[in-house]
Structure formats: structure tokens, C-alpha cells
Amino acid sequence: MRNAGTSRYAPEGEPSLAAPRPRPAGRAKPAWYAPTTVGVDLAGVLLPLATVHWAIGRPNPLLTAAVATAGWLALRGAHRRYAHRGLAESRGLLAALHDWALLVGLLAVLRVLFDEGSPPLTSLLALLPALLLTAATGALLHRHLTAERRRAHALRRVLLVGEPPGADEVAARLAAGTDHPYVVVGVVPVGDGSPAFGVPVCGRLPATDADAEHPDGAVVLEAATRLRADLVLAVPGAHLCGERLRRVGWALQDAGLPLTVSCGLTDVAPRRLAVGAAAGLGLLHLDPPTRGGGALVAKAALDRVGAALGLLLLSPLFALVAVAVRLDSRGPALYRQHRVGRHGVPFTMWKFRTMVPGAERLRPELDEANEAHGGPLFKLRRDPRVTRVGRLLRRSSLDELPQLVNVLTGNMSLVGPRPPLPDEVAQYTPAEARRLRMRPGMTGLWQVGGRSDLSWDEGIALDLSYTDNWSLTQDLDILARTARAVTGGRGAY
Known part of the structure; x- marks a missing residue:
């Protein structure tokens, strides 16, 4: 997914690599995350219920509320919601809902066992603040952590080890994002190649493991120690795999330094991955995307x-918008356009009209001013065909409502x-055509990720990620994030 903010390799102002450096300020997450989370969880159950x-x-x-509070904290702790590494890494809404449902079930069992006679609905309503406060706190902490990382704080220093082509790709992806804790501070290339990106080279491993005086593990460990790296990220390749990678791991683990191995898969949701072992081999299992079953039935019902x-x-709002469109310019209030749906089946999509009548005939005159970043899309920030009311509708996304x-x-x-246009689909590669496996949506990752500010490649990447990793949660x-994206108006023109 496209990330806001600027690219990064290491925080600005990094000192020279020639000598061991002190730990930079602001590397750890703020210390108040954990007590704040625990305090909100405690108060969210204890006070309303009592x-x-x-x-x-x-x-x-007070005793009843204390028992419920202890159960809430125990459930949250058992699921590692207070673990330092996981704090604020996600908005936490679904985790909070999952834990809250378990709490309700646990308290229902205790109520029966101890013949507790409080009204069930009243007690349930008294527990709602716990869900709302925990979810809101998780969202605020995640937003704060994201802002911290855009300022190069709360990061984990990473030393890359691998052959330049593979290591370059990993370094580029990490540098392009600000929604993760990893910042590359150095690389140990394998073989004679040189990194294409500006990552400092802190050592080198030969193409073959034949240097007895300077074994691989010692070279990597020396570089990691000098850089004060928090972890080593290995990118396996033809010259770094099997027994050789295992010996590097031994050297690092003996020094207490974690080793992370890139599996080469990209844009795969963690829930589809599972680690296993067979015959001494570490295996990574990849589950297929959800293409049927109860989840899709639930999605259709939700739709x-x-x-x-x-x-x-929204019918009163529809009437007001329709009147405004008709009064602003001649022509119908609604605009219909042919789009391509699931499995390539065409359909007619409805929108409120935001352009002057005959806008499509004026399109060739504006082709030279196209501001779209690659691909067959046409985007123009100040399109002269858009009406005054149309600009307001686009800014607020009200023009999309007839798609209901x-x-x-x-x-x-x-x-x-x-939802793509037919001429876009005609230019799809086989990979891009995968996005037609799902029904097009009124909103999606493209909507919350920048809308018209996205390039063609970025938009396709988001749609493919959604198609391959879809889940009801x-x-x-995305529906929750859409409200904020629409309010902000970013990329809407």
C-alpha cells in the first residue's frame, strides 16, 4: 500500500559509520503507551460497571466490577495487547472487539455459575464503554506512532545482508514506507556487486563461504555491532542459503542479536502465512485467497x-443534491457510465453529474494536459469541464452516492x-486482470490511500493487494477509514 510521508533509509543526522555510535534518542516507542493502555482498559470496565x-x-x-476488570485485563494480557513490540502497531479496533466479545462470554458463564442476578442488558450496556475507550485509545496511539515514525522516531535499526539485486529491492520497499519500524542503516553485500541505493556498505561476504580467517558470521556480527543494529535482515539468494545462512544465524544468536529472513513474498497478508517444518527444513505455508464460502456470503449480505x-x-440528501445539480447547469442530475465488473462483465454505473453535458466529446482537447501518473487514466486537477457544484460534490464524494x-x-x-473503464481493461496485463476477480467497490484501499493522487501502478498494486488478501474484517x-479520507478530501478532484 502507498504510504504517506517521505522515503527513508536512516534518520537524518546519522553519525559516521567508522566507530561505534551511541543509541540515538527517540528510538524506542514512548514509555507512556503501556500504562496509558492498561489504565484506559482498567477504567473502561471498573468505573462504568461499578x-x-x-x-x-x-x-x-465494587467487587463485581473488580472481577470483570480483572477478567478484561487478563484477556488483553493473554493476547499480548500490552507487549511493547505490538503496542500501537495497528488501530486495534478488531482486536478490541474480539477481546470484548470474549469478556462478555466469560462474564456470562460466571453469572450463571455464581447466580449473579443483575439485568443482563444493563450489564452489557455498562461494558460498552470498555470497547469504545479501548478502540479509541488504540486508534489514537497508532496515529501518534505513525507520526513519530515520519519524524524518524521509534525505529528499529536494520542491517541488510544479501546479494545486491535482492537486497536492493528490500531496501527500496522499506525506504518507501513510514508505516513500519524498520530503518536500514547498512548493508553487507554478498559477492562482488554493489548496492544500487545509497545504503552504507559495512562489510562484504564472498560469493562462496571459503574464508576461514573471516567467517561470514564474524563479518556480519562485527558490522551489526558497529552500527548498533537492532536486528539483521537476511535476503537469501544463490550464494546465501542453507548451511551458510544457518552459520550466520548461529553467530548472531550467540551474541543475542535477532535474525530476520526475507521470504521473497510481497503484499501478502500475515493471516495467510504459517510457519512449519519438515525434515529439518523451515517451511512457509501460503494459504490461497478467500474466493467463496461463508465470508463472501456475509460480504454480500453486508453490501x-x-x-x-x-x-x-440518504433519500432527502439525494433530492437536495439532484436539485443543486439541475440548478447549476443544464442537463440531467444523474450520469451513467459503462464500467467493467467482476469477471469482466460490463455494467452501468450511476453517479451525480459533475461535468457539463457532452464532457466526453471535449476530452481529446485536454489530453495534453493529463496529470495522471502513467497508465491509461485521465486526471486533471482543474478540469474545465467540471461544474461549480460538481467540484463540491467531488471534494465531498457525494457524487458517488448513487452507486448504492x-x-x-x-x-x-x-x-x-x-471500478475500471472498458478502455483501461483492454490494456490490462494478466497480472492487472486479477483485480477483476472481485466486485468493484464504492470505496477501497485506493480511496483511503490517496485516490487521484495515486499513480497508475500504485492504484493497481493496492487493488491487487486487496483482491489477494481480502477479508471481511x-x-x-476500510469502511471506517473511508470517513476520514472523505473528510480530508485528499486526492479528490
């Missing part, structure tokens, strides 16, 4: 119910890849 039970006259309200409710609740009809009829989904996360 208050409600006291208000309805239940005996021992239809959501679209029906949206059309019902497409969702209700099954041509589109609430969340999915961007990801859809819910």
Missing part, C-alpha cells in the same frame, strides 16, 4: 443491507477494487 450496579442497587458493586439502509436514510443502487443490484460492493476497517 457505577451502574450501584445505581440499580445491586449488592457488592445489500448497507446499500438499502443508505438509500433509505449498483451495490443493491449486485454489480458493485461497498468495498472493492476501483479488512472491509470493516
Whole structure:
């Protein structure tokens, strides 16, 4: 996914590599993350539950609330929600919902066992603040951590080891993102090649492991020690694999330094990966994408119910927008366009009209001003064909609302890849055509990742990532993030 912020290899102002350096300030996550999370979890159950039970006259309200609080903290702790490494690494909404559901189930069992007679619905409502406060705290901490990493704080220093082609690709991907903790501070190339990127070379391993006086492990360990690296990231290749990589791992683990190995797979959700072993071999299992079953049935149900409710609740807004479009310029309020759906089946997509009538006929005159970054897309930040009301509708994404009809009829989904035009699909490569395996969506990773600011390649990469790693929980996360993306208006023109 496309990341906001600037690329990075190492924090600005890194000292010379010639001598051991002190640990830079701000490398660790802020120390207040853990106590804040624990404190919010504790207060979110203890205070509301004790208050409600006291208000309805239940005996021992404080004891009841204390037991529920202990269960909540124990569940969260058992799932390592307070572990330093995992704190603030994600927004935590789904984790909070999962833990809260377990807490409700646990308390329901205890209620039966000890014949606790409080009204079930009242107790359930008293537990809701725990879910809301924990989810909100997780989102705020994640946002704070992301901002810290854009300022080159809270990072883990990484030493790369591998042959230049593979190591270059890993270094480039890590440098392009600011949503992860890894910053490359040096590289130990294998063989005679040189890194293509500006990563400091801190040693070199021969193409073959034949130097008895300077074994691989010692070279890597010396470089990692000199750079004060937090971990070594190995990129296996023809000259770094099997027994040779194993000996490097021995040298690092004996010194207490972790070794991470890049498997070569990209844009694969962690839930699809599983580690195993057979005959002494470390194996990485990759599950196929979800293409059927109950999850897709649930997605279809969410689409239809959501679209029906949206059309019902937003019908007054539809009428106001339609009147505004008609008063602003001549022509119909709605605009229909042919798009390509799942498995390449064409359909008619509906939108509120944002351009003057006959805008498509004026397109050839504007081709030279196209601002799209590669590919067959046409984007123009100040398109003269867009009406005054149209600019407002695009900025607020209100022009997309009629697509709820497409969702209700099954041509589109609430969340999915961007609905492509037929002339775009005609130029697809076999890899790009994979995005047609899912129904196009009103929103998606492209919507929360920058919309029109994305290049063609970035948009395709996001759609392919969604298609291959789709899950219902990801859809819910994207829907939640869409509201913020629409409010900010980034990339909407």
C-alpha cells in the first residue's frame, strides 16, 4: 500500500559509520503507551460497571466490577495487547472487539455459575464503554506512532545482508514506507556487486563461504555491532542459503542479536502465512485467497443491507443534491457510465453529474494536459469541464452516492477494487486482470490511500493487494477509514 510521508533509509543526522555510535534518542516507542493502555482498559470496565450496579442497587458493586476488570485485563494480557513490540502497531479496533466479545462470554458463564442476578442488558450496556475507550485509545496511539515514525522516531535499526539485486529491492520497499519500524542503516553485500541505493556498505561476504580467517558470521556480527543494529535482515539468494545462512544465524544468536529472513513474498497478508517444518527444513505455508464460502456470503449480505439502509436514510440528501445539480447547469442530475465488473462483465454505473453535458466529446482537447501518473487514466486537477457544484460534490464524494443502487443490484460492493473503464481493461496485463476477480467497490484501499493522487501502478498494486488478501474484517476497517479520507478530501478532484 502507498504510504504517506517521505522515503527513508536512516534518520537524518546519522553519525559516521567508522566507530561505534551511541543509541540515538527517540528510538524506542514512548514509555507512556503501556500504562496509558492498561489504565484506559482498567477504567473502561471498573468505573462504568461499578457505577451502574450501584445505581440499580445491586449488592457488592465494587467487587463485581473488580472481577470483570480483572477478567478484561487478563484477556488483553493473554493476547499480548500490552507487549511493547505490538503496542500501537495497528488501530486495534478488531482486536478490541474480539477481546470484548470474549469478556462478555466469560462474564456470562460466571453469572450463571455464581447466580449473579443483575439485568443482563444493563450489564452489557455498562461494558460498552470498555470497547469504545479501548478502540479509541488504540486508534489514537497508532496515529501518534505513525507520526513519530515520519519524524524518524521509534525505529528499529536494520542491517541488510544479501546479494545486491535482492537486497536492493528490500531496501527500496522499506525506504518507501513510514508505516513500519524498520530503518536500514547498512548493508553487507554478498559477492562482488554493489548496492544500487545509497545504503552504507559495512562489510562484504564472498560469493562462496571459503574464508576461514573471516567467517561470514564474524563479518556480519562485527558490522551489526558497529552500527548498533537492532536486528539483521537476511535476503537469501544463490550464494546465501542453507548451511551458510544457518552459520550466520548461529553467530548472531550467540551474541543475542535477532535474525530476520526475507521470504521473497510481497503484499501478502500475515493471516495467510504459517510457519512449519519438515525434515529439518523451515517451511512457509501460503494459504490461497478467500474466493467463496461463508465470508463472501456475509460480504454480500453486508453490501445489500448497507446499500438499502443508505438509500433509505440518504433519500432527502439525494433530492437536495439532484436539485443543486439541475440548478447549476443544464442537463440531467444523474450520469451513467459503462464500467467493467467482476469477471469482466460490463455494467452501468450511476453517479451525480459533475461535468457539463457532452464532457466526453471535449476530452481529446485536454489530453495534453493529463496529470495522471502513467497508465491509461485521465486526471486533471482543474478540469474545465467540471461544474461549480460538481467540484463540491467531488471534494465531498457525494457524487458517488448513487452507486448504492449498483451495490443493491449486485454489480458493485461497498468495498472493492476501483471500478475500471472498458478502455483501461483492454490494456490490462494478466497480472492487472486479477483485480477483476472481485466486485468493484464504492470505496477501497485506493480511496483511503490517496485516490487521484495515486499513480497508475500504485492504484493497481493496492487493488491487487486487496483482491489477494481480502477479508471481511479488512472491509470493516476500510469502511471506517473511508470517513476520514472523505473528510480530508485528499486526492479528490
